[in-house]
Amino acid sequence: MKTIVTTAYRPNGKTDELAAKAAADLLLPFVSRRKRSIGKIHLEEGADVLVAAKERLEFYPQGKTEPFFFHPNSSAFRTKRPIVQDPLIEVSGLAPGDTFIDCTLGMASDAIVASMHTGAAGRVIGCESHAVLAYVVAEGLKEYSAMPHLTESMRRIEVIPGKAVDILRNMPGKSADVVYMDPMFTETIQEATNFSPLRPAADAGQLDWTWVEEAKRVAKKSVVLKAHFRSEDFERFGFSRRVRPNTKFHYGVIDCTIE
Numbered sequence: 001m002k003t004i005v006t007t008a009y010r011p012n013g014k015t016d017e018l019a020a021k022a023a024a025d026l027l028l029p030f031v032s033r034r035k036r037s038i039g040k041i042h043l044e045e046g047a048d049v050l051v052a053a054k055e056r057l058e059f060y061p062q063g064k065t066e067p068f069f070f071h072p073n074s075s076a077f078r079t080k081r082p083i084v085q086d087p088l089i090e091v092s093g094l095a096p097g098d099t100f101i102d103c104t105l106g107m108a109s110d111a112i113v114a115s116m117h118t119g120a121a122g123r124v125i126g127c128e129s130h131a132v133l134a135y136v137v138a139e140g141l142k143e144y145s146a147m148p149h150l151t152e153s154m155r156r157i158e159v160i161p162g163k164a165v166d167i168l169r170n171m172p173g174k175s176a177d178v179v180y181m182d183p184m185f186t187e188t189i190q191e192a193t194n195f196s197p198l199r200p201a202a203d204a205g206q207l208d209w210t211w212v213e214e215a216k217r218v219a220k221k222s223v224v225l226k227a228h229f230r231s232e233d234f235e236r237f238g239f240s241r242r243v244r245p246n247t248k249f250h251y252g253v254i255d256c257t258i259e
């Protein structure tokens with residue numbers, strides 16, 4: 001899908017600069033806004049639109065007039081509770097100082113929770129195959145400052161654009177502690193995040209054996225899958241399902257310490 005970069009409706013020096021940088025970083029064309037609505041730009045340019053707004057980057061996939069932008073979402077409240085009780089931390093066995101690979105970064109909420117727990121001595125790498133989403137989230141992780149308790153954890157996350165399986169393939173064996181995957185659900189659930197505008201554009205690819213095998217090769221402690229509670233991927237790929245009563249999603253774990 002083609003994407004163009006433009007500025008806010010009323011551009012200024014800052015939005016011009018931000019747009020020029022995004023266009024150069026992503027090797028995308030810059031198109032002057034000329035006071036056009038997003039809908040009009042979608043039609044005239046036949047492209048998704050990345051807007052350099054005053055405080056942030058906003059992404060409008062074609063047909064969407066609500067933007068996708070970076071926000072810590074669920075990590076904002078998950079990191080206010082004892083982090084060792086967070087279900088992802090509990091099931092993965094992640095510990096301070098560990099390396100966590102998030103194969104499906106999305107909004108980075110899970111990566112932020114992991115980064116808060118692994119701490120300054122740890123490492124969190126987030127893979128995201130949608131290049132524009134990866135960029136919007138990477139910039140947000142660098143710039144967002146409205147929640148000071150998350151700042152350090154966000155700044156530490158390393159974003160790598162690309163398919164997780166290709167990124168894992170380039171990593172040495174047993175070079176991470178936990179490898180995590182949270183592919184798009186095949187069943188739509190009610191979501192309280194600003195991910196909705198991105199849903200049609202995000203990578204909807206599902207787990208396959210190569211991805212699972214690469215994850216097992218790289219992980220020392222565990223490979224963790226998050227999926228809809230009706231998903232059969234847990235059993236299909238050998239994850240032991242951790243049932244969470246009354247929730248729409250479950251985690252599954254492959255224990256890599258016993259193989």
Ligand SMILES: C[S@@+](CC[C@H](N)C(=O)[O-])C[C@H]1O[C@@H](n2cnc3c(N)ncnc32)[C@H](O)[C@@H]1O
Nearest residue numbers: 104106107108109110128129163164182202203
């Ligand atoms: C359900 S969201 C992940 C949400 C994320 N766990 C969070 O906390 O915000 C899935 C994301 O992974 C991306 N994705 C899906 N398959 C991928 C793959 N094979 N490699 C890299 N990214 C992938 C999608 O584009 C989407 O942004």
